[in-house]
Amino acid sequence: MNRTVKLALGVCLLSACSGAQVKSLPAWYTTANADNPQYPRQRWLTALGLSTLSAEDADQRAMANVSAAISAQLQSETSSFQRYSSRTGQTAESVTNRVSVRSSFDRADLIRIVERQHQKEAFYSFAALDRVLADRELAAAANADLTSFTASAESALKADGAQNTGVFATAANQAGKQRARLDADFIVRRAVALRPAADEEAYVALRNELLSLVERHRARRVIGVVLRSAGHGHLRDFTVNAVKRLGLRPDSSTCDKRDKAELTDATELEVEPEESCAEGSLGERCELVVHLVASACAGGTAGAGTVTMVSGIHPSDRDKARRLAWQRVTPQLVEAAVRDALKNAIQLGE
Numbered sequence: 001m002n003r004t005v006k007l008a009l010g011v012c013l014l015s016a017c018s019g020a021q022v023k024s025l026p027a028w029y030t031t032a033n034a035d036n037p038q039y040p041r042q043r044w045l046t047a048l049g050l051s052t053l054s055a056e057d058a059d060q061r062a063m064a065n066v067s068a069a070i071s072a073q074l075q076s077e078t079s080s081f082q083r084y085s086s087r088t089g090q091t092a093e094s095v096t097n098r099v100s101v102r103s104s105f106d107r108a109d110l111i112r113i114v115e116r117q118h119q120k121e122a123f124y125s126f127a128a129l130d131r132v133l134a135d136r137e138l139a140a141a142a143n144a145d146l147t148s149f150t151a152s153a154e155s156a157l158k159a160d161g162a163q164n165t166g167v168f169a170t171a172a173n174q175a176g177k178q179r180a181r182l183d184a185d186f187i188v189r190r191a192v193a194l195r196p197a198a199d200e201e202a203y204v205a206l207r208n209e210l211l212s213l214v215e216r217h218r219a220r221r222v223i224g225v226v227l228r229s230a231g232h233g234h235l236r237d238f239t240v241n242a243v244k245r246l247g248l249r250p251d252s253s254t255c256d257k258r259d260k261a262e263l264t265d266a267t268e269l270e271v272e273p274e275e276s277c278a279e280g281s282l283g284e285r286c287e288l289v290v291h292l293v294a295s296a297c298a299g300g301t302a303g304a305g306t307v308t309m310v311s312g313i314h315p316s317d318r319d320k321a322r323r324l325a326w327q328r329v330t331p332q333l334v335e336a337a338v339r340d341a342l343k344n345a346i347q348l349g350e
Contacts, residue, residue: 077188
């Protein structure tokens with residue numbers, strides 16, 4: 001038997017031992033950026049999953065890869081949305097600089113496995129997300145927030161025209177609760193559908209008009225810090241500095257001392273420390289609570305905050321126990337209480 005015949009027989013034997021020839025995989029399983037003609041990328045977002053464990057593991061990997069592709073797109077879509085929303089309407093630059101968005105895709109239920117392959121010990125899964133259907137589902141999920149935001153924003157605009165600061169603050173606060181979620185929703189829809197949603201333009205125009213009004217109200221606001229008893233020398237300083245850190249202007253006027261024209265943009269912040277000292281089992285003990293109440297001078301809204309009870313103990317000296325208690329009233333505690341009091345009395349913004 002000559003060498004050529006031996007080689008041919010060898011090939012035949014190897015082919016017989018290994019069974020039928022392995023069918024080649026379609027190009028979209030093996031070649032980057034190759035389109036599956038049944039799922040063109042303009043309509044479908046697709047991804048491959050490969051596993052040596054099981055078909056189910058390949059399914060999970062394919063679906064995870066679709067989600068990962070959307071997540072990777074979110075960063076650029078966030079920047080694009082911010083650029084678009086910054087130049088739409090008359091929003092001040094200082095407002096848009098403070099607007100931040102955190103978005104994520106968590107709708108794995110919109111992804112389905114449309115094709116599977118099994119080759120030797122490898123399992124392949126092909127996952128697809130219908131961009132049009134997914135956008136429709138995301139829009140439906142966000143509809144309640146969008147309806148609520150629109151109603152609150154329009155109420156705030158109407159209240160601003162009527163110079164009703166209390167109603168404006170309440171409505172703007174309510175709209176603000178939906179605004180962050182809606183920004184994120186529209187960004188996710190951009191990443192999924194590869195284009196802005198049909199209702200995005202109207203939303204952004206209303207959103208920016210509201211943010212501009214919030215900024216104008218914020219610039220005009222004044223907070224009258226009123227200390228109802230002497231307390232500790234630093235308490236007023238802590239409170240005033242907390243107001244400033246919130247971007248607001250403090251003074252010391254009560255509402256009844258202001259001109260009528262100032263009332264719509266003024267809030268009175270009443271600060272009242274409450275001390276209680278007595279002799280205890282460990283010596284002199286002083287307990288201290290600071291109550292803060294914020295009231296819009298034009299009426300309609302109010303809020304409260306509290307520096308929760310702190311205590312100071314000294315074996316024999318009550319003044320030292322009192323000073324120890326006051327040392328536990330820190331700027332951070334006062335600022336948190338100031339924020340709590342003001343957030344329900346005025347629109348703090350971002």
